[in-house]
Amino acid sequence: MRDDKRLIEDYLPIVAISTEASREKSVRKGHISTLHLWWARRPLVACRAAVHGALVPASRFVPEGASEDEKAKGRNSAAAFVARLCKYPGDPKVIAEAQKHILEAHAARLTQETGKPVTIADIEAGRAPRPKVLDMFAGGGSIPLEALRLGCEAYALDLNPVAHIIQLCTLVYPQKYGKPDPTARGMTGPKNHQGETTWGGLAKEVRYWGEWVLKKVRAEIGDLYPLIPDPAYHVDRKDQKNALAAEDEPPPGYLVPVAYLWTRTVVCKNPTCKATVPLVKQTWLCKKPDKYVALRMVAKKSSKSVTFDVIEAKSEKGLGFDPSEFSKGGNATCPFCGTVADIEYVKSEGWQGRMGNQLMALVGTRHGEVGKKYIAGKHLDIHYPPATRIQAELLGLEREDGLTSPDEPIANLADEDPQNTLGITVRPYGIRRFRDLYTSRQQLALLKCVHFTRIAQKEMNLQDLPIELATATTAALSLVTSRFSNFSSTLCTWFHDGGRGVKHVFARQVLTMVWDYAETNPFYLKAASWPVCLDIVVEELETLSDQRMSRAHVNRGSAINLPAEEGTFDAVITDPPYYDNVPYSSISDYFYVWLKRSIGHTFAEHFSGITTPKKNEIIADVRGHHGDRAKANSKYEALMEASFREAFRVLKPQAPLVVVYAHKTTLGWATLVEGLRRSGFSVTEAWPLDTENVSRMRAKESAALASSIFLVGRKREGNATGSYETDVQPELAAIVRERVETLWDQGVSGADLVIACVGAGLRAFTRFARVEYANGDEVPAERFLAEVETVVLESILGRLSKEVGGNGGKTSLAGVDPATRFYTLWRYTYRGAELDAGEAIIFANGTHVELDGSSGLSSGAHALVEKMKGKYRLRDYKERGDDDRLGLPIEGGQATSLIDALHRTLWLMEQRPLKLAEYLREAEPNRDQMRLVAQALAGPALKGGEMADISPTGEMAALAKLTSNWRSVIENKAVPHAEKADRKRGQGKLFE
Numbered sequence: 001m002r003d004d005k006r007l008i009e010d011y012l013p014i015v016a017i018s019t020e021a022s023r024e025k026s027v028r029k030g031h032i033s034t035l036h037l038w039w040a041r042r043p044l045v046a047c048r049a050a051v052h053g054a055l056v057p058a059s060r061f062v063p064e065g066a067s068e069d070e071k072a073k074g075r076n077s078a079a080a081f082v083a084r085l086c087k088y089p090g091d092p093k094v095i096a097e098a099q100k101h102i103l104e105a106h107a108a109r110l111t112q113e114t115g116k117p118v119t120i121a122d123i124e125a126g127r128a129p130r131p132k133v134l135d136m137f138a139g140g141g142s143i144p145l146e147a148l149r150l151g152c153e154a155y156a157l158d159l160n161p162v163a164h165i166i167q168l169c170t171l172v173y174p175q176k177y178g179k180p181d182p183t184a185r186g187m188t189g190p191k192n193h194q195g196e197t198t199w200g201g202l203a204k205e206v207r208y209w210g211e212w213v214l215k216k217v218r219a220e221i222g223d224l225y226p227l228i229p230d231p232a233y234h235v236d237r238k239d240q241k242n243a244l245a246a247e248d249e250p251p252p253g254y255l256v257p258v259a260y261l262w263t264r265t266v267v268c269k270n271p272t273c274k275a276t277v278p279l280v281k282q283t284w285l286c287k288k289p290d291k292y293v294a295l296r297m298v299a300k301k302s303s304k305s306v307t308f309d310v311i312e313a314k315s316e317k318g319l320g321f322d323p324s325e326f327s328k329g330g331n332a333t334c335p336f337c338g339t340v341a342d343i344e345y346v347k348s349e350g351w352q353g354r355m356g357n358q359l360m361a362l363v364g365t366r367h368g369e370v371g372k373k374y375i376a377g378k379h380l381d382i383h384y385p386p387a388t389r390i391q392a393e394l395l396g397l398e399r400e401d402g403l404t405s406p407d408e409p410i411a412n413l414a415d416e417d418p419q420n421t422l423g424i425t426v427r428p429y430g431i432r433r434f435r436d437l438y439t440s441r442q443q444l445a446l447l448k449c450v451h452f453t454r455i456a457q458k459e460m461n462l463q464d465l466p467i468e469l470a471t472a473t474t475a476a477l478s479l480v481t482s483r484f485s486n487f488s489s490t491l492c493t494w495f496h497d498g499g500r501g502v503k504h505v506f507a508r509q510v511l512t513m514v515w516d517y518a519e520t521n522p523f524y525l526k527a528a529s530w531p532v533c534l535d536i537v538v539e540e541l542e543t544l545s546d547q548r549m550s551r552a553h554v555n556r557g558s559a560i561n562l563p564a565e566e567g568t569f570d571a572v573i574t575d576p577p578y579y580d581n582v583p584y585s586s587i588s589d590y591f592y593v594w595l596k597r598s599i600g601h602t603f604a605e606h607f608s609g610i611t612t613p614k615k616n617e618i619i620a621d622v623r624g625h626h627g628d629r630a631k632a633n634s635k636y637e638a639l640m641e642a643s644f645r646e647a648f649r650v651l652k653p654q655a656p657l658v659v660v661y662a663h664k665t666t667l668g669w670a671t672l673v674e675g676l677r678r679s680g681f682s683v684t685e686a687w688p689l690d691t692e693n694v695s696r697m698r699a700k701e702s703a704a705l706a707s708s709i710f711l712v713g714r715k716r717e718g719n720a721t722g723s724y725e726t727d728v729q730p731e732l733a734a735i736v737r738e739r740v741e742t743l744w745d746q747g748v749s750g751a752d753l754v755i756a757c758v759g760a761g762l763r764a765f766t767r768f769a770r771v772e773y774a775n776g777d778e779v780p781a782e783r784f785l786a787e788v789e790t791v792v793l794e795s796i797l798g799r800l801s802k803e804v805g806g807n808g809g810k811t812s813l814a815g816v817d818p819a820t821r822f823y824t825l826w827r828y829t830y831r832g833a834e835l836d837a838g839e840a841i842i843f844a845n846g847t848h849v850e851l852d853g854s855s856g857l858s859s860g861a862h863a864l865v866e867k868m869k870g871k872y873r874l875r876d877y878k879e880r881g882d883d884d885r886l887g888l889p890i891e892g893g894q895a896t897s898l899i900d901a902l903h904r905t906l907w908l909m910e911q912r913p914l915k916l917a918e919y920l921r922e923a924e925p926n927r928d929q930m931r932l933v934a935q936a937l938a939g940p941a942l943k944g945g946e947m948a949d950i951s952p953t954g955e956m957a958a959l960a961k962l963t964s965n966w967r968s969v970i971e972n973k974a975v976p977h978a979e980k981a982d983r984k985r986g987q988g989k990l991f992e
């Protein structure tokens, strides 16, 4: 059979892609993620690399049978090309080139498949199919979008209706209706010869109808957000009127409201007090150099409720109080009597519907000035939203349009059930239905937007817009409202640090209680508002319409029952849910209830449920298993395996599967690998890629850990059983050795190197349906992964020693004691990061040391490893070095570890240089080996690759000092060999 290795099975420039992916995460403008939130969207550049790498043969860059030199050259040029391709947003010329790579390869495959010659021209002319790529967990649509961009026929599937609507607006409508169409009626195109206005393109229509909706809504409820008389305005304001919120800039003398800042309250539980206790957590309004603004709470003795004053200062101290010192985790102290409203009390008050709200302040903007103004709530009592009016409007909507407030249950629980669930922790406070997440004014505003979107759709039909165009436009408008709801509930807080504004609900992937919230003005033109959401959606539709790509096939359904024939796809590239990382269905209900109201009637088959479908979701939710974690996990694993089996069924025989997986530890893949193997795949590669914001991860000191793994699978040929000793081990050793060398030369290092090598090693194992030891016992994936890791670490150590020279090759790190090897490899792989117990233990096994037990590395006074609450971390020379006995031979001749001597040496060099000579005489470390270890730990071999820009640790700095002054610090102080031997014999120089 022809070698059909794909580029992704040979080489990916993971460092370049990772760097670009994290940059992409920080560039929001024009990015599909701005259309609507979907949690854990993958960066486009990483998806692009996966699609290209899965479809382009490795031989395009690295010819089969090439010499080692040619191979290296080929890989370099592949790396350079892929790095250019995977730039965000992307160079059209390079993308066209990539399309050519893909179509050429595809034409060749079609030729082989059909036995008839197929050319690129045939494919481009539609005489032959484009490569079909399926993402069966498509979410926000990044993977199918990149498949389209690279000229494939993309298929997207997801179970979730919210994801489905997002996908339609990302992968279908802009491509299908993005361009002006003189044959279709619309509101924004040129007039046709019958004098009718034609279709000007999706973005334009959405803009037109969006403004139409906005105008209607504003006319009806704009007065609920009145301009605020400016307290700093001293002109006689005879003509002061309760003006409507101005269209653009407020007239002089008024502020436009940007947001209303509220605190939740409870009544003091002390029966003799009964004051109103504010639950506000912090009162910061603005925190920037030279401008510190916060609210000071004032509790007048005679009063039963507090007021707030706006205090501004040039420095934080100048405020005279700490704005972050208010309630803690829901426990608030009554400012009048000192009784604590504890969290249980707060919950029970909330549960009984007795939690209140108090306006603390208003944020506004003044005509002709930049910056925000803050006004204390006590000056604004007349601007409380008029409750009776709002109730009447809400009733009116229900009567007129059948539109109700979102009374769907949160987390699908009965009203009386106060449970927290996955990703949702608001129920214990009495927030049981989605409507409880909104003030009545917020509900009304959202419902009005929904209402007029529905009317707009009817109006479009009256104007003779073709039904499909009207549907696409309405779907996009519905996304605007859904998107806006993220900025308009009582879970939105005020963002005061590094930019001021209303923070959206899903800053994290949870619905969680907040104690003080910001209610945005839905009409304010510069921030969290409906018109701003409209602008962003329109802009994104424009971007998507401009890109010349065809549309995807978007379906809603379950990955365990794919709507496709056997052998349909040229690749399945997918990013499945990971255990209970993101509770997609539960949290997407937040948007579902709004989409259902605005577009649900048009997509009745997707919105028939009260909330999003939960039964077939693949998720490890303990709630469905009476709290049994193991059961929840195995259900998840079983469903994942079922979905892989489906992928196997719908893939063509030679076609690859790429699975994006969140788990960082190699052991964490064991079940996934087992699932893939059982469903008929062999795993050929695994590439670690950073798909999340690197700066954030670095801050957490887990710098060395990539955030996702791209595993590549192929349909396994045959069902043979392999022998571990004769089939698997030799191949494994060869693969790993080659991998370490190649990737090291490419600048891959640390955990990335370990992961990529372990991933490649899996091929040796998973090409068999079953692998047995000589005694007939089956080798489970978990055992195998641990063994591969051992082989990988050994190879890395070998390379590390070669790198640091090893005394002209005479000394090697391979010969040092296990604890020192363990320490060196851990530092190489994970730097200072803490490791979860499971991962740390595999690592320890892989280097033949023990962490626990009386002789484990984490026991004893000068332990090398610290064990803390299920985690392990290495201790460095500063933590260990201040110990007279460290690194000295132990009574009874037991050898100590070289790393101990090195740590003590570093400590003495820094703290007590005069004692160093004596110590070295006593400890007698093997100096050549110690030097080698010091060099290996000091870097640059240790750094390199993606860690190059990380500042060296304190220990690395000390090591650098030691190695560069080796002669003066060590050699000159050490004792000549002969003398040492004498002393050992107890003779010394006494008899001289």
Ligand SMILES: C[S@@+](CC[C@H](N)C(=O)[O-])C[C@H]1O[C@@H](n2cnc3c(N)ncnc32)[C@H](O)[C@@H]1O
Pocket: 038, 039, 040, 041, 042, 043, 136, 137, 138, 139, 140, 141, 142, 143, 157, 158, 159, 160, 163, 557, 558, 559, 560, 575, 576, 577, 578, 584, 585, 616, 617, 618, 619
């Ligand atoms: C990790 S997300 C995909 C994110 C996507 N790659 C992106 O960039 O936005 C996993 C998706 O799987 C979906 N899902 C969960 N169970 C499913 C099932 N049984 N069939 C299809 N999709 C499912 C979830 O709704 C979620 O959108």
Ligand SMILES: [Zn+2]
Pocket: 268, 269, 270, 273, 274, 275, 334, 335, 336, 337, 338, 339
């Ligand atoms: Zn009190």
